[in-house]
Amino acid sequence: MIEVENISKTFKLSKKQKKELNTKDEFSHAVKNVSFTCQPGRVFSLLGPNGAGKTTTLRMISTIFKPTDGSIKVCGLDTQKDELAIRKKIGFLTGSTGLYQRLTPNEILNYFGKLYKLSDTEINQRKSELYSLLDMESFQNKRLGKLSTGMKQKVSIARTMIHDPEVVIFDEPTSGLDVITSENIIQLIKSCKDQGKTVIFSSHIMSEVDLLCDDMAIIDQGEILFSGTMDQFRSEMKEKTLTGEFIRIVNEKRAQ
Numbered sequence: 001m002i003e004v005e006n007i008s009k010t011f012k013l014s015k016k017q018k019k020e021l022n023t024k025d026e027f028s029h030a031v032k033n034v035s036f037t038c039q040p041g042r043v044f045s046l047l048g049p050n051g052a053g054k055t056t057t058l059r060m061i062s063t064i065f066k067p068t069d070g071s072i073k074v075c076g077l078d079t080q081k082d083e084l085a086i087r088k089k090i091g092f093l094t095g096s097t098g099l100y101q102r103l104t105p106n107e108i109l110n111y112f113g114k115l116y117k118l119s120d121t122e123i124n125q126r127k128s129e130l131y132s133l134l135d136m137e138s139f140q141n142k143r144l145g146k147l148s149t150g151m152k153q154k155v156s157i158a159r160t161m162i163h164d165p166e167v168v169i170f171d172e173p174t175s176g177l178d179v180i181t182s183e184n185i186i187q188l189i190k191s192c193k194d195q196g197k198t199v200i201f202s203s204h205i206m207s208e209v210d211l212l213c214d215d216m217a218i219i220d221q222g223e224i225l226f227s228g229t230m231d232q233f234r235s236e237m238k239e240k241t242l243t244g245e246f247i248r249i250v251n252e253k254r255a256q
Contacts, residue, residue: 001198002038002061002167007031007070009056009222030056032222033070038200038215040166043193045213046202049250053222054202055094058171061200062092074167075198088116091165093157093173101145105136105155108144109162116163123162130158133191134184150181157188168192170201174208186212206243220250 009031031053038044046054059065063083072079074086113123131137134154174182192199217227239245
């Protein structure tokens, strides 16, 4: 479970950033008093336009950032007090692969498996499961620098899941990927839900949200505009489509 309570995140702006943003403000308020809960066995989507605060929120949940205010608990642990314990329970997939190009998928997964203190038997078992799920057998021993973007993203997915985490965070996981690789990720998310994991993913693609999520929150300019179940969202819609309703909610708030 993920429990986010009244979190805010403020960044101090440099002179260059002030000039780029055309502001005299000393600070940027990336996230403002955000609260929501993600339940095990359900998929929660954090939905919003680019720059809405989605990634900053996910990085606070994963202990990369510390909130300026508020609190976050993951599996009952406080992100500001139990960072190491939480990181063992989390798998975090971003759109940026950040993979060392001279290693092979096998070498990458062996390395991360050891970081999580898995035995050789556990690593080999997890690799076998993930290679089958993601169709990676044919390139498991090829150097990362020789692989396509989709193949690299599959390696990132496998790296994220090697330790069989209780909580899985996907930050725009299908952005820029081909249809087949995107489908692999969608199937992985469904598999995580079926296994009772806590799943949270950010997106701005309403078709993915409609297909996958049970609960959702809409965030824009760092603030939550809607939080509830997908059934509740549909029942309260004033537009004919999910995309239309999402745009209506965002535009209505910005007009205030």
